[in-house]
Amino acid sequence: MKDLTRDDLTAVIQPRPQESHKGTFGRAVLVGGNATYGGAIIMSTEAAVRTGTGLVSVITAKHNHSALHARLPEAMVLDWTLTRAVSELLGTATVLLIGPGLGLDSHSQQLLQLVLQQQTSTQWLVIDGSAISLFAQSDSHLNYPEHIVFTPHQMEWQRLSGLKLTHQTIDNNQAAQKKLGATIVLKSHRTEIYTTNEQYRNPLGTPAMATGGMGDTLAGMITGFLAQFPDKEAAICAAVYLHSQIGEELGKKRYVVLPTEISQQIPRFMKLAENINKKTKGK
Amino acid sequence: MKDLTRDDLTAVIQPRPQESHKGTFGRAVLVGGNATYGGAIIMSTEAAVRTGTGLVSVITAKHNHSALHARLPEAMVLDWTLTRAVSELLGTATVLLIGPGLGLDSHSQQLLQLVLQQQTSTQWLVIDGSAISLFAQSDSHLNYPEHIVFTPHQMEWQRLSGLKLTHQTIDNNQAAQKKLGATIVLKSHRTEIYTTNEQYRNPLGTPAMATGGMGDTLAGMITGFLAQFPDKEAAICAAVYLHSQIGEELGKKRYVVLPTEISQQIPRFMKLAENINKKTKGK
Amino acid sequence: MKDLTRDDLTAVIQPRPQESHKGTFGRAVLVGGNATYGGAIIMSTEAAVRTGTGLVSVITAKHNHSALHARLPEAMVLDWTLTRAVSELLGTATVLLIGPGLGLDSHSQQLLQLVLQQQTSTQWLVIDGSAISLFAQSDSHLNYPEHIVFTPHQMEWQRLSGLKLTHQTIDNNQAAQKKLGATIVLKSHRTEIYTTNEQYRNPLGTPAMATGGMGDTLAGMITGFLAQFPDKEAAICAAVYLHSQIGEELGKKRYVVLPTEISQQIPRFMKLAENINKKTKGK
Amino acid sequence: MKDLTRDDLTAVIQPRPQESHKGTFGRAVLVGGNATYGGAIIMSTEAAVRTGTGLVSVITAKHNHSALHARLPEAMVLDWTLTRAVSELLGTATVLLIGPGLGLDSHSQQLLQLVLQQQTSTQWLVIDGSAISLFAQSDSHLNYPEHIVFTPHQMEWQRLSGLKLTHQTIDNNQAAQKKLGATIVLKSHRTEIYTTNEQYRNPLGTPAMATGGMGDTLAGMITGFLAQFPDKEAAICAAVYLHSQIGEELGKKRYVVLPTEISQQIPRFMKLAENINKKTKGK
Numbered sequence A, B, C, D: 001m002k003d004l005t006r007d008d009l010t011a012v013i014q015p016r017p018q019e020s021h022k023g024t025f026g027r028a029v030l031v032g033g034n035a036t037y038g039g040a041i042i043m044s045t046e047a048a049v050r051t052g053t054g055l056v057s058v059i060t061a062k063h064n065h066s067a068l069h070a071r072l073p074e075a076m077v078l079d080w081t082l083t084r085a086v087s088e089l090l091g092t093a094t095v096l097l098i099g100p101g102l103g104l105d106s107h108s109q110q111l112l113q114l115v116l117q118q119q120t121s122t123q124w125l126v127i128d129g130s131a132i133s134l135f136a137q138s139d140s141h142l143n144y145p146e147h148i149v150f151t152p153h154q155m156e157w158q159r160l161s162g163l164k165l166t167h168q169t170i171d172n173n174q175a176a177q178k179k180l181g182a183t184i185v186l187k188s189h190r191t192e193i194y195t196t197n198e199q200y201r202n203p204l205g206t207p208a209m210a211t212g213g214m215g216d217t218l219a220g221m222i223t224g225f226l227a228q229f230p231d232k233e234a235a236i237c238a239a240v241y242l243h244s245q246i247g248e249e250l251g252k253k254r255y256v257v258l259p260t261e262i263s264q265q266i267p268r269f270m271k272l273a274e275n276i277n278k279k280t281k282g283k
Helices: A006-010 A038-050 A062-071 A083-091 A106-118 A130-137 A154-161 A170-180 A214-228 A232-251 A259-282 B006-010 B038-050 B062-071 B083-091 B106-118 B130-137 B154-161 B170-180 B214-228 B232-251 B259-282 C006-010 C038-050 C062-071 C083-091 C106-118 C130-137 C154-161 C170-180 C214-228 C232-251 C259-282 D006-010 D038-050 D062-071 D083-091 D106-118 D130-137 D154-161 D170-180 D214-228 D232-251 D259-282
Strands: A027-031 A055-060 A076-079 A095-098 A124-128 A148-151 A183-186 A192-194 A199-201 B027-031 B055-060 B076-079 B095-098 B124-128 B148-151 B183-186 B192-194 B199-201 C027-031 C055-060 C076-079 C095-098 C124-128 C148-151 C183-186 C192-194 C199-201 D027-031 D055-060 D076-079 D095-098 D124-128 D148-151 D183-186 D192-194 D199-201
Touching: A006 A232, A006 A259, A027 A038, A027 A214, A038 A055, A038 A062, A038 A214, A038 A259, A038 B062, A038 B076, A055 A062, A055 A083, A062 A076, A062 B062, A062 C062, A062 D038, A062 D062, A076 A083, A076 D038, A083 A106, A095 A106, A095 A214, A106 A130, A124 A130, A124 A214, A130 A154, A148 A214, A154 A170, A154 A183, A170 A183, A170 A192, A183 A232, A192 A232, A214 A232, A214 A259, A232 A259, B006 B232, B006 B259, B027 B038, B027 B214, B038 B055, B038 B062, B038 B214, B038 B259, B038 C062, B038 C076, B055 B062, B055 B083, B062 B076, B062 C062, B062 D062, B076 B083, B083 B106, B095 B106, B095 B214, B106 B124, B106 B130, B124 B130, B124 B214, B130 B154, B148 B214, B154 B170, B154 B183, B170 B183, B170 B192, B183 B232, B192 B232, B214 B232, B214 B259, B232 B259, C006 C232, C006 C259, C027 C038, C027 C214, C038 C055, C038 C062, C038 C214, C038 C259, C038 D062, C038 D076, C055 C062, C055 C083, C062 C076, C062 D062, C076 C083, C083 C106, C095 C106, C095 C214, C106 C130, C124 C130, C124 C214, C130 C154, C148 C214, C154 C170, C154 C183, C170 C183, C170 C192, C183 C232, C192 C232, C214 C232, C214 C259, C232 C259, D006 D232, D006 D259, D027 D038, D027 D214, D038 D055, D038 D062, D038 D214, D038 D259, D055 D062, D055 D083, D062 D076, D076 D083, D083 D106, D095 D106, D095 D214, D106 D124, D106 D130, D124 D130, D124 D214, D130 D154, D148 D214, D154 D170, D154 D183, D170 D183, D170 D192, D183 D232, D192 D232, D214 D232, D214 D259, D232 D259
Parallel strands: A027 A055, A027 A095, A055 A076, A095 A124, A124 A148, A148 A183, B027 B055, B027 B095, B055 B076, B095 B124, B124 B148, B148 B183, C027 C055, C027 C095, C055 C076, C095 C124, C124 C148, C148 C183, D027 D055, D027 D095, D055 D076, D095 D124, D124 D148, D148 D183
Antiparallel strands: A183 A192, A192 A199, B183 B192, B192 B199, C183 C192, C192 C199, D183 D192, D192 D199
């Protein structure tokens, strides 16, 4: 198991090509946010937008549209009951995220199944939060597991892998990952990442980040990094590292760090990483 | 009657355990906010979230959901007419707050009765604002008065205790507290706290804080402190002190201090208190 | 005609009494904001809250409640179609403001008539924006003109006084004021104030403030000053001066100053004025 | 083709006349924002307000009103299904903008046709986003092409001009402009402006600006500049330059710059330009 370092972040944050446009940086489509958990998808969206995703669209309960636009007019919204339009929009994505605030009812399950069925061979898909539980209780099939990232916390990982908390050892986790074929971002106070070929541990993080919505923000950051950066495994690792790096930095002055405060700092911390990236190359 | 001091705050604000997650810091469920007083429950929610409560859910009129999410996606919301879901959500709480902007109609009374009946022996319950008046005019019974905090201003205390303003002396207040069995946070320009064993006076506070919503913010802070810190009496005192400490500090540069401005400063002031806590222990 | 000076501001901004509560600083009820002009009443509300009014309630189209709470949970809201509740709420006010974004239809006229009829001998009433035009085209009677402030711009003053723009000389304006009996705040790039006994001119102001909503903000500030300060004529003059003082100061760094930016600075500038007030008294 | 320089900006940003009021700085009416793309018209509105337009009204889906007011009470809103009121409001404008988030359905087309038919000889009209595509697929006629600005990106320009991306050379673009008779702001990483008499290239811009909504913000800035400044060709050039100037400056500290962050800086950067304008004249 490799510990992530600052280099894992800075190697990913390349200077953007001069001749580029928003299409160069991907189109993310996020699915989640029911009547009760609308805040979750809003937090994911803020993270995805502020990482620099070219275009971000959000498929969510109509109820959440106004709050989302009040915070962030940069994102587009679609009422998640409009099945045909939902289906069309999914097709335009380069990266999909489903789960934050999605809920556990039958409509949520239908949306998950739609996403799983429609995923194309070029699309990456992040499965987070209640979508992990929904997946675990369904007998769904992953069409492109090698393009899928699960971001469970330990209880969700138990549902997904069948491993009780006390059995979630590195070896057992890796074996479960092998069966699924997808990348696993196992969130805890020291997050671990399991891919087919490698294991990573995030050495950063602070208990000031132990507050609701932190995972939604991380899911949005991973989505945004997958949208822009070519090396997907490296992008996932970099997003995980950056999330905690910002949290630690903010935590020096705050007893608790809010997820939306993390998001606001993303562009600044990515710039710092880019500057190091440039210097390293200059050598 | 003991005057609260900075030590009463710093003793409470322990460094968070490294191996923790949002569940470590409690789950608060807040009930309030009708069509007219929705701002009150929003202000309580901001305070509860920013003190570092692990998870915060808000049971409020649907009308208020969008504004709450626009300000604070970190909180979850539930339409307060969905009785069954309300009842289930109450059961998940470690701390309950009822009252800010609750109103005085029959639905408000029903919600209060539901909360009083459902309170379990491990849950703390803060009763604020119109819920105090509703309680006073009902013949309700407190199941676990030793886990209940009332936060009346002087008129509400009159309704609750039967003591007219001119009779609200320390001795009379203490006698009324004994009858109720609950902790009383009696708000005024020098707030007093009555518990079964002790009396405290808050020496801080500034007339710059004399503006609508200040009490809603305080109620949210007490809720958040009860959610996280093990010594409940000390937690209540610390929240009262911190609220005024921030108000005084902001009041040095402002003729009036808004309740939401207090909330924004909570994480920073808690960090300062934690730093003193660490130093003191280091000695 | 007297030019307003800094002393006219600082003499009004007394230190607040230590033993005070929100009731000490008045209760303002604001009426306005239809489906199109909701922003106007929001801007007035922000100004009234930030001047330090004890309690602020807003009677407005339901459509505007969510946006208002999203910006400012400190204010209470009431759907302006609920006639009985509206009537009751008006009765609780120490100061009333009607007009910002009120519109010109029959419902707006009914609200104005309700306010005019219900005004009590102790309530101050500010009549702004479309309420001035509505008043001019009605044959309404002012019950307590000595407690009324009109805040017209020059076109509205023409409607109210019958004076064409070219005839709006000091003498003609004063004669029109005498007939009305109310205080007139005649807004222009150098605002003039006409009371029964005196005339004032505001020497401050910058074209950076020439943007929609500036008058709504001023109306809210006058309302907030009337709510708190005992000398009403002085309070009106002070609010007018402060509005432009903040605008000029912000205008040094901005080509245009938004009304909501003025409001955000009110508490800070009032504190500066209070500090001068204290020093002056100390001599 | 002339490269734009800082002088093209500072020459336009004149000090405002002392004796002015909001009417002096124009009235902009913006049309756009359907249920999915409401954020686009919100971003245009923020840009138009912050450039200093005297009055800004927004004709948009009712769905978007609350979010718009939550962010920016300075703008007025009108439900775009109220055809008669829409038609009246269009008549009051000095500048019109149609397109951001307008969508492509029949109602969007009707609104575009209404705007094209109602444009008067004194009104300027900016046609952006989906309105360009709608125009291209209709057989509409431009009544006052000399008062029209199209702001296409390269794909929209293909639809409008019939020129495929590889054929979009300066000469071909100029020939297409001649046929249309309108000013063309052809957006790319180096935006070009084609008028009847001149061609300009914007040398500024950064890939940090390659994110959704940047064009909506630019359209709002052009609209605001047309509303206030007498030399319209110069105003368009200045708005294009300023947009990128702010983006470059913010991009020094951020890996990605959000459109709404650009808008927030407009008043400050316009002030800097005005200061240079004054100094230049002082010589």
